[in-house]
Structures are given as structure tokens and as C-alpha cells.
Amino acid sequence: MATPAALSASALAALDHLVWRGDRLATEAAPGRPTGHPDLDAVLPGGGWPAGALTELLIPHFGVGELGLLLPQLCNIPAGRWGVCIAPPGLPYAPALAAAGVPLGRLLLVHAESPAHARWACRQALASRSCEIVLLWLAEADMAALRRLQLAAEDSGTPLILLRPAHVAAQASPAVLRLGLSADRGGLQVRVLKRRGPLLAAPLHLPLPWPGLTPRPDAPLSEGHSPGVPPSRLPPNTNASVHALVRPRPARSGPASLHAGAQ
């Protein structure tokens, strides 16, 4: 039989998500979607991307590693649902996405003529409840627009990831989670700018998966070659087919990354 102290402790635990103490991570009522990066999950309230909330990723320019960070989400779109990319600044490259295991037929790319169109499309995607994740690239937006997006995300229970330029970090935002991303040797550096929890002073280093068969060429010093070595002194690549790409390779049954080291 439980002691009164244990009882009160369990009762407190049940009410815990209603009260957030500033010295520890908030426990969200709805658990987050695991990001696929255990190190990142550990520092996020709810243990992942907050579902039904606005998350901001601040990037200095596109291509620092934001897609690599989100790849696990894009790979896990179930049948009959969409992953939606609204107003991406560049062209997500289909062969690389396919090789990483993204179901391309469930990934909608929405081209929007103006930020207003992009926000409208985003609200539609959230309201339809048929999306697993919504990514929106949005440079400029005022507080009211962001607030509307946050409310739409709350209503739908869908994670909304907003990708914005790094210089808006100083502006206020209704996002429950803001991460600053920058490129780093061997992966991605993540600074947690805002979360429901104490400040995280030290940036986080996340290794990102490398699409090829060879190890990541800029892996940190301890794992691979020294970055200062000229390319002629790189470990010789014995895979002849990498060099003679004009010759088609025989059909393979699975994504290339699953067969790492097989050849």
C-alpha cells in the first residue's frame, strides 16, 4: 500500500503539466514527435518537435543542414497523409531525398507567389488535418501573422516548422520552440533560443547522416582525416563506379544508405 507521501507525489506528477517551474523542462500534455536525433530530443520539452505548435528554425542561409535535421520526419510520412513544403527557397533534390528514404509521392511542394499566399496555404494545410508535418519558409512576418499560424497549428495538432532567416532572432515570436541552426564540421550546430525550460547555454552538435557510402568527408578530427589534407591525400576511393558515372549501375533493391559499407 502506498504511503501518503507517495500518493501525494503521484498526484503532483499528474498535475505537473499544468505548472511549469522555470528550472526544468516543461512536460507537455501532448508528447512531441521524436526528431530522430536523440541528443536533440533530450533537450526539447516533450521529447521532440512539439505537435500542434509553432517551431521556428532560424537559419543563416538555406542549406546549412535544416533538411538533414528534418529528414527523419519526412521519411515517416504515413500513407494517405502529406508532408507539405511551402515556398522552399531552393529545389529539394529528388534523387537525394529518395535515397534517404523520403516517400516523394507524399511530399507536396507548394510554390507561393507571395508570403500571404504561403501563409494561406499553410493554414489550409493545417486545417485539413491531412498533413503529418508542415514546413513553411517565411522571411518576413509580423506578430499577428505568426500568432494566426500558431493558433492554426494548435487547432490542428500538426507540427508546423517555420524556417526563417537568422536575423529575425531578435524579434519576438509566439513560437514555443526556437532553434538557431548553423553549419558545423560533421553536422549541424543547434542553439536553443527559446523553449519551455531553462536556458541552454551550450550549443548542441548534431551529426547529420551522410548520403554516400564513404564516411562524411568533413567528419570531426578524431573520427577521420585531418581537414587540412589536400584531396589528393584523401583515403583513396576504390569504388570505380563513383568515377565512371556514365555507366549505369545495376538496379539495387533498397536505398543506397542502407548498404553502407557493403561494397
Place this chain on the structure above:
Amino acid sequence: MACGVAPGISRASALALAPGLHLQERTPALEDAALIDIATWAGRFTSSISLDPPDTLLLEIQASLRLFGGLAPLCAAIAENLEELGFAGQLAVAPTPLAARWLARCAPGSLIDSNASLAVALDPLPVAVLGDGHDAATPASLDLLTGIGAHVLADVRRLPRSGLARRHARAVTAQLDRAYARVPDPRPWFVPPERYAARLPLPAPTDQVDTLLFGVRRLLTGLSGWLDARQAGLERFTLVLEYERHRQGHEGREEPHEIVLGALSRDMARCQLLAREHLTRSPLPAPVDALRLEADAPRLLTPPRSDLFDGDDGRQGDPGLLLATLRARLGHDAVRCLAAHPDHRPERAWRWIDPPPERNVTPAGLPDLPSSPRPLWLLATPRPIARPATENLLAGPERIEAGWWDGPEATVNRDYFVARSHDDSLVWIFQERQPPHGWFVHGYFS
């Protein structure tokens, strides 16, 4: 009406009462078209419909009574729906078509469902109804009847049949026999058109989307009746806006909007929503005079089986509807999916495709691709850069030399490298193998 203008008065007296009266010629062709529109719509209530021109529609509803929950609910549904379609009607139910017609004219609202009460209901009707309907009695016969003091149908029934026949009034007895169900009265069935087309002239030209949507809803009500009758759904329909027919010297213009529903559907709320997106997408160039709705190629649609315990339907949205909504507002080509394409040239190794229906997605069918790393972002046009420092080239070269069969512009002859940029992100760069051996950035490893 407020000035004292009433049906039946002459044109001159009407103009004398209300000098500002706007006179409209009666157009029998439009009346016939309206009757056909209503008949098409009425297919949602019964499949046995018969036109009784100029102004009556006969529905045989015996077989539909159970589906709609009885006579009174069915009549209420018909009246309500007819109003949505934009028409006012008078309803009556009787065991014979002629009796139903007469009752609708003289005693709207009568619901006679047995032959016994039929005679009671018909007897007090005035003799003039005999002149109504096809194969009607001639005015001469009617004059004869009133001349001998017969004012209601009961009086006529008491007259000897042989006497009426001798006085060339055989049509009178024939009419009575059909109305009182003594002889059968077969009617030709109306066959709904294969292709739906309806036109709605607007009372005044407008460029207000909300007003147009009101008209669209009216047209969609008709469409929904047509689809219900066929138990079919549509994948697309066309909404045509007609402009400037009212202006002199202007050839009327029209602008078709093809509205794609994203899935086989006869959900009119969905059609209305998508029509709204289409109409609000761009401002209307001129006030709209008339709306036209055209649809063809209906396909059999089995209604979705509803869940007895109403599962988590609220959680799961309709993926097709999202796609259709986005495309309606942003344009068809603004919402697409990517697909890999087996080609060694990086800029040709992908395609835009229409989002495939889920059943056709074959995740196993990865194209035959090189296994060397490819960036997650590709630049549409390679960006020229200065020659990079050798120590920043991390992997490569990977020589891609292909495409001579597509002409010199499409030929690719490059050495690709994975390089580190100034902020430690990895980029995919190449050097042209032809002079002037320029260097370009072609992608970002994200």
C-alpha cells in the same frame, strides 16, 4: 402588386396603374428549359419523372416513400429543395397524374393517397380544370357544360356519358376517366441528359464574389440532383462566367473555370468551397451577367460506408481535398510532387509530377541512381564561384559526362567535388571540363 397590378389585367391598364412598369415578354423556350432543369434536379427524389408542359412536372413517388420517411417528409423535402433551386412551386399528391395536376392548380397542398378519397377531393373542383392538361376539352365543350348548369366536376359526372359523346364532348368524359382512375393514364418518362448544363442569368450584373457564390449554390443544387439520380460523382466541372452581354455593341465574353474536385465526389459543400477559391483567385475583369455550369463524365460513386461508432474521423482529413483547395487558389502547377528520374545529369535527374493517387505509390521502385552523395538542395542554375582552395575540396572528383544525345546545351561534362564553404556547410561544386574551366556551386548538402 402594391399599385393594383394583378394577373389577368390588360397591358394598357397595368401601365396606367404603374407607369414605370417594366414589361417582360414571355419566352416559352426559357420556360421549357426551366422545366427540364427542374426535371433533371428532381431525379434525386424518384427515377420516374414525366414532363407535363407547359408548367407541370409529375413525379411518381410511390417507390420513394420509404426512403424519405413517408409522404409528408418527402413533400417537405421537395418543397425545401425546390426553393434552394430558386423556384416556387405548388405541390399536390394524388393517385392519378391528371388529378395531381388539377389539385396542384386548384388546391395546392392536397395529399390524396387512396382512390376512395380521390373522388371526394376532385368533385368540388371547377369545370374549368377540364380545359387544362394535354388532350384537354375544347372551350366549346366547357361553354356547353357551364351552359347546362354544371359548375363543378361532380355535376359533370352526373351527366349521361352518351349525351356528352353525342354533343362532341367525348374529351370531357375521357379526361374524367383518367382523373378518377377509371382508365390508365400512361405518360412518357423523362430521360435526364447525359451531360449537365445549366445557365443562371443574374438579376443584375455583379462583380461581387459573394453574390456569384449565391448563384453558384443554386446551380450546384441542380447538379447535385442530377448526380443523385445517377448515383454518380464528378471529378471536375466547369463554371463559365459570362460578361458584358448587357452592353450594346459588345460581343459577349465568357471565361470558363475548370474546377477540379481532387476526388470523385458529389459533395456540394466541397464544390462550393473550391468554386469560392477559384473565384477569389483573381479579380473579375468585368461584372458578370450570367453563370453557366457544365459537367459531364459522371462516374458511379458508392457512398463511403459510415462508421457505426464514429471513429476518429475528426482527426483524419481528406488529402485529396487539401490538394484540390491549394490548386484551386494557387494554380495547378504550384502544387506538385517531386520524382527522381534516372539520368546522370544532376539537373535532369528529377521531374515534377502530379501527386500520385496513394494506391499507385510503389516505394520499392527507386530509380537506378549513382550511389555517390547527392545534395538535398539543388540550385536551379549553377552559381559561378572563384576557384576554391584545394584544402576545401573534401571529396571528388566525380566525373559526370553525359547528355551529348540531347545537343550541346544539354551536354554535361564536369568534375564534381564535395567542398566546404566558408561557414563550414558542405556544398556540391563542379569545374567545367571545357575551357574556360569555370567553377560553380550546384547544390547544398543540408
